[in-house]
Amino acid sequence: MDINQLALLRELAERGSVTEVAYALGKTPSAVSQQLRTLQRQMGTVLVERVGRGVRLTDAGHALAESSVRVATAIAEAEATWSAFQGGASGTVRMAIFYSAAELLVPGLLTRMRAHPGIAMEISDRDVSQDDFAALTSDFDVVVAHRSDDVLPPDRERLTVVPLLREPLDVALPLDHPLASRPRVSPADVIGEDWIGVPVDFPLDRVLQAMSAQAGVAAKVVHRTTHLPLTEKLVAAGHGVALLPRHTSLERASGRYVLRPLTDLRAGRRIEVLMRPDRAARRAVSLVLDELLAEAGLANAEE
Template identity: 50%
Template sequence: MDFKRLRILRELADRGTVGATAEAMNVTPSAVSQQLKTLQEELGVVLVEKSGRGVRLTEAGLAMAGAAAEVSTAMARAEATIDTYRRGWQTRVVAAIFPSAAEMFLPGLLHRVKAIEGLRFEAHFEDPGVAGFAGLTADYDIVLAHSVDGPEVFGGQGLAVVPLLEEPLDVALPAGHALAAKATLCAEDVVGFPWMGVPEGFPFDTVLRQIELRAGSQAVRAQQFPDLRVLEALVSAGHGLSLLPRYTAVSNQDRGFVLRPLEGVKANRSIVALARPDVAARTTIQQVLAMLKAEAQAVAEAPQQRDAAHRIRGQAAADFIM
């Protein structure tokens, strides 16, 4: 059984079309089709069948694609073992990172990468909805993803999931807002004000829906924009409230907004690193994942972050006295 043909089957399972598979493997679509036909003949079972203008994997095809992924993982682990003897490794690591994670992790991570001679780390902007992160692992070694439903939302997809950080989501208010005098806020406090939100399908919108359910009232989504810095600017200008991740927003409060913790609603996001299991088994990728975990820990344990909730509440008390 030719391992290259198994790889083609696995890529087809991940990418969905012969054309996308051919492009990923740098071969022609006809070569992909021929290799799949040969593999079917070798195994004596139908792996691929026509579906409309394209193809889809049969039950046997899906099972073999899963087996191919396991073979790739085993081979990657074998290569990682050899690395410890011949010191060979992957010199270029390509990652997909959404903006606020890049702001938190990338500066420190690049310092860590510099300590390893010959290692090159490339970060690329990607910020799909939650359902879109897993698919990016077909094109990137590591994908940083986030969800308000916990790390487990990324399980069950055949990927290595590495939890990095749990980050609270706070309500951002204009500095002179009437609610700024309160140390904490609840859904009933905030639901009646205009909201500067994110488009439907982005994680923070799920929290706003929880606020609506808790308060029994619908929020006014005055603006929807998928950029946290734009949301900060809109809140600072007095246009409404927003949900912002604490660790990336707390140091920007001098721009004209304040943060207040939200109680009674699950308001935090889980940040994880995703990778295909065979990619995650590589020596270099294991090293970079360890660096990401260390950087995430450093962010969470930084004095200005660890004490953020206390400072937010203290600021509310000071605003009330004034």
């Protein structure tokens, strides 16, 4: 069987439509459909069936789609072995990373990647709900995702997941706030404030919900944004308080706002790398991951 046609089944399983597969692979929908029909004839069984105006994989189609993952991973491992034997690595690595992690990790990562001149990095900002990061692995080799401490998002079973670091979350207060002089604050101390928050179901929002549950008071969120520098400016100007990631925001706090750890609640976010197994096996991707881990280690050392 043709491994490229086999890979189409996997793309269809992950993307859900022939149109999406065609767009991702730079083909026409008719060309994708033709290759799928050719594969069905070769296999002698129905792999794709119509449902309404779309299509879906049959049980046989899903079985072959899962096999294509193992085939692609084996090929990538063989290529990585050969690349290591030759003593180098080359190619383009596409990375998706959310804003604050990019601020924390990307400058140092790019400095480290100078040691690998054959690898070109393409880095894109992607800040989505923690349940939506897994879907980005269809289009990116490396996806840097975040999640709440004790929440495991869905759709990760078939992915390679590598922990990078745990970043504590602190309460940001204006310099003249009555609680600014305290070394720590509790959820009950601050839950009644106006809050500068993030979109619902982002890790920082889940911690704020946990604070509300513990204090028995719903948090009043007056502004939601994923842009941490804006959040910091709003706090510094006295428009509310916020939860901020410690490593990312600490260097900008001096003279503008204070960060205070929470008592009585474990507050943090997990930063992880998500990858398709075959892409994780690529030599260039593994080298990027090594450098990411090294850069994340600097932040962990500050803990």
